[in-house]
Amino acid sequence: MAIKKLRMSALILLSALLLSACNPQFNWREIHSNDAPFSVLMPGKADSFSQDIQLAGVTVKMTMTATDVGGLNFAVGSLKLDDVSKTTEVLAAMQNGMIKNIQGRIIKPVSATNAVLEVQGKAGGSDIVMAARFVNRGNWVYQVIVLGPQNKMTPEIIETFMSSFVAN
Numbered sequence: 557m558a559i560k561k562l563r564m565s566a567l568i569l570l571s572a573l574l575l576s577a578c579n580p581q582f583n584w585r586e587i588h589s590n591d592a593p594f595s596v597l598m599p600g601k602a603d604s605f606s607q608d609i610q611l612a613g614v615t616v617k618m619t620m621t622a623t624d625v626g627g628l629n630f631a632v633g634s635l636k637l638d639d640v641s642k643t644t645e646v647l648a649a650m651q652n653g654m655i656k657n658i659q660g661r662i663i664k665p666v667s668a669t670n671a672v673l674e675v676q677g678k679a680g681g682s683d684i685v686m687a688a689r690f691v692n693r694g695n696w697v698y699q700v701i702v703l704g705p706q707n708k709m710t711p712e713i714i715e716t717f718m719s720s721f722v723a724n
Contacts, residue, residue, distance in 0.1 A: 581626045584716065591619040592634035592696055597720035599713075600625040611635075611653070612645035628704035630717055637695045647690045650699050658686060658703070672718050679703070687714045693723035 582599035589595075591604065600623040609618050614637070622631035633650070637643060651673070655662070658677030663685075666673050675686045686703035700721045702714060 582713070584720075586720075587621060589619070589621055589632070589634060591621075592636070592698070593693075593724040594632060594634060594696075594698060595720075595722050595724065596621075596632055596700070597716060598623050598630050599628075599717075600630075602630075612642060612649040614639070614642055614646060616646070626704075627708050628702055628713065630702050631699075632721065633699040633701075635697050637697060640695045643692045643695075643697060646697050647692060650697065651688070651690050654686065654688060654699065654701065658684060660686065672714065676706075685709045687718065689718055689721065691721070691723055696723060698723060 584597045584599050585601075587596050587598050587602050589604070591606065602621050602623045604619055604621045606617050606619040608615055616635045616637065618633050618635045620631055620633050622629060624630075635646075637646060654660075655675055655677070658675065658679055660675035660677030662673065663676050664670070664672075664674035671689055673688045673690070675688070677684055677686060683706065684703050685706045686701055687709070689698075689700040691698045691700065698721070700718060702709070702717050
C-alpha cells in the first residue's frame with residue numbers, strides 16, 4: 557500500500573514537472589539581429605531600439621534587442637567599436653553601469669566554470685536579480701542579460717537564454 561502511494565506521488569510530481577517545462581508563457585524562438593552579428597533564443601517576440609551612449613569615454617551607438625515575459629526582462633545589447641583597443645574598458649564600463657543601474661551587489665561572480673555574473677539589486681523599488689554575460693567578438697561588444705524577481709528566475713531559464721547566445 558505504501559509503495560502504491562509512493563509511486564502515485566512520484567507520478568504526480570513527474571507530471572507537474574513535465575507540465576511546467578512546457579509552460580506556454582515561454583515560447584522560445586531564435587532571434588537574429590539585423591544590427592549586429594548574433595543570435596539568441598528569446599521567450600517571446602523581441603523589439604529593438606538604438607541609442608547613442610558614453611562608455612569609457614567613447615560615444616557608441618548601442619542597440620538593445622529585448623522582450624519581457626512573465627515578469628522577466630531578456631535583453632541583448634550590442635555595439636560596434638571603431639577602436640578594438642577599447643574593448644576591455646568598454647566591457648568593464650558596461651558591467652559597472654548595469655550593476656549601478658540596479659543598485660546591485662554581485663552574488664555570484666564570473667569564474668573559470670561559470671561565465672554568468674549574478675547580481676542582486678532593485679528596480680522600481682522591488683528586489684530583483686540580474687544574470688549577465690559581457691562578451692566581445694572582434695570589434696563587437698555584447699551584454700546579455702535577464703533580470704526580474706528572484707522567485708521567477710530559475711536556473712533553467714538563465715541557462716536556456718545564456719547558453720543560446722552566439723556572437724557570429
